[in-house]
Amino acid sequence: MKQWILGIALITMALPLFGQYKFTTNKEMECTAVKNQQRTGTCWSFSTISFLEAELMRLGKGNYDLSEMYMVRNIYKDKARNYVLRQGNANFSQGSLNHDVMRALKMAGAVPESVYSGLTEGDRYHDHGEMEAALKGFLDGVLESKRPSEKWAGAFEAIIDHYLGAVPETFTYQGKTYTPESFRESLPVNPDDYVTLTSFTHHPFYETFILEIPDNYSNGTYFNVPLDELQAITDYALNNGFTVAWDGDVSEKGFSAGEGVAILPERPNDEDKFESPVDEVKVTQENRQAAFENFSTTDDHLMHLTGLAKDQNGQRYYITKNSWGEVSAYEGFLYMSAPYFRMKTVGVMVHKGAIPTDIAKKLNL
Numbered sequence: 001m002k003q004w005i006l007g008i009a010l011i012t013m014a015l016p017l018f019g020q021y022k023f024t025t026n027k028e029m030e031c032t033a034v035k036n037q038q039r040t041g042t043c044w045s046f047s048t049i050s051f052l053e054a055e056l057m058r059l060g061k062g063n064y065d066l067s068e069m070y071m072v073r074n075i076y077k078d079k080a081r082n083y084v085l086r087q088g089n090a091n092f093s094q095g096s097l098n099h100d101v102m103r104a105l106k107m108a109g110a111v112p113e114s115v116y117s118g119l120t121e122g123d124r125y126h127d128h129g130e131m132e133a134a135l136k137g138f139l140d141g142v143l144e145s146k147r148p149s150e151k152w153a154g155a156f157e158a159i160i161d162h163y164l165g166a167v168p169e170t171f172t173y174q175g176k177t178y179t180p181e182s183f184r185e186s187l188p189v190n191p192d193d194y195v196t197l198t199s200f201t202h203h204p205f206y207e208t209f210i211l212e213i214p215d216n217y218s219n220g221t222y223f224n225v226p227l228d229e230l231q232a233i234t235d236y237a238l239n240n241g242f243t244v245a246w247d248g249d250v251s252e253k254g255f256s257a258g259e260g261v262a263i264l265p266e267r268p269n270d271e272d273k274f275e276s277p278v279d280e281v282k283v284t285q286e287n288r289q290a291a292f293e294n295f296s297t298t299d300d301h302l303m304h305l306t307g308l309a310k311d312q313n314g315q316r317y318y319i320t321k322n323s324w325g326e327v328s329a330y331e332g333f334l335y336m337s338a339p340y341f342r343m344k345t346v347g348v349m350v351h352k353g354a355i356p357t358d359i360a361k362k363l364n365l
Contacts, residue, residue: 020276021261021311023335028307028319029243030057032065034332036325039127041094044215044247045071046323047302048101048349051245052189054306055351058241059188069118069126070111070167070180073160074104079217080139080156088143092136094128095215098245098302098349102191103218109180110187115171118164131163195355195365198222198347199230201289206362211347213299222347223363227285231342234305234318237354244305245349246320249297252344260328262320262336264343277313283342291343299346309335 032053037046045068056064075096083092118126138159142152170179178186203209208221225233237244254263259274264281267273281287291297307319317335326332352365 021274021335023309023311023317025319026308026310027238029054029238029241031243031304031306031321032057032063034321034326035068035323036125037068037323038125038325039129040072041128042068042072042126043302043323044096044098045069045075045101047247047304047321048098048245050304050321050323051098051243051349052101052105054243054304055189056187058243061188064187065113067111067113067116067118069164070108070116071101071104072118073164073167074108075100076135076160077153077157078103078107080135081153082217083139084142084148084152088140091214091217092139093215094132096217097196097213097215097220097299098247098347099196099220100218102194105184105189106191109182109184111167111171111178111180111183112173115173116165116167120163120165128163131159134159134163193352194349195352196220196222196347196349197225197230197233198345199225199227199285199288200292201285202293213346215299225359225363227283227288227342229359230345230348231338233350233355233359234341234348235308236356237350238305238308238318240354242351242354244318244354245302246305246318246345247299247302247347247349248341249299249344249346250301251298252340254340257322257324257327257334260330260334262334262340262344264337264339277311277315280315280337280339281343283339288343292346297344297346305336305348306333311335 032050035046037043049066049068049071053064053066079092083090135156138156142148170177198211203224205224205226208223210216210219211222234244252264253268254265254273256274261274263273265273265278266281304321305318306321309317309319311317316338318341320334320336322332322334328334355365
């Protein structure tokens, strides 16, 4: 989840011609505008907030612009408690996962972006490098004292306030006064209606398990399904008006935000792989598992799947909303091929209603 980049710099890069990839959209759901996480490892919040904003559209509530950084600050607080209670034997970093936004929503509510941007006076863009170092240094100092007092949590939050700004106890939005909790209650989104799923053979299928990835600090559980069913769930969701929150690996040579495609070519070193469709790796449950266990596949970025498309050769793609600003000819979106999805997806989050009935029964949903 620490995939972070300054979108402004990418926008200025020379963009290639896209004429030889010809995409036809089969299904596309409404979503909000592309945002930019900038110099932060907060793709998990940007992708999940985008997913929630699309859910509000699907549910007929219109266009919301929710604050990503409100969720980020509350997960920092939750991580800090976990880090101290585990006496430093836990992950404390900028990264997290889709289910952590749902945790923050339940714990602390939500606010609009207009109420809490996470930028203080003089800030031009988001940059959490110094703040992360300051927060972790503070926590390590607390642990060195051997007997933490009850004061550390307030002092920790004061550091966040200095970098991101304090949260107002109440705010006015569209003529009504809210607290973060009452604003959450005004939204027709129940965090318990959403589940995360994955596909790995080192745990039984159709059961839940705690996925062993560094950013799963909260020990979130995933439903485990065969790879074909993980893809079937995603396809079913997108074909039936739902969008999908995606977690996976973007370190492959076939991933290019600037080119606007994510592919898994059989010859990844070919220089012409982005010029036109190429033959891609056949992904099985076995080679996918091997890639996860040898760390060829890691969870280094989260994005938002909003539709389905095909290229001129009939290859299937997932229309994918990124959070690096409006880069590429697709203005911040990219096309992820089906082989790339099958190999490089670590997990997805969907509404329970987006799971086909036969698979839902196997999961007791």
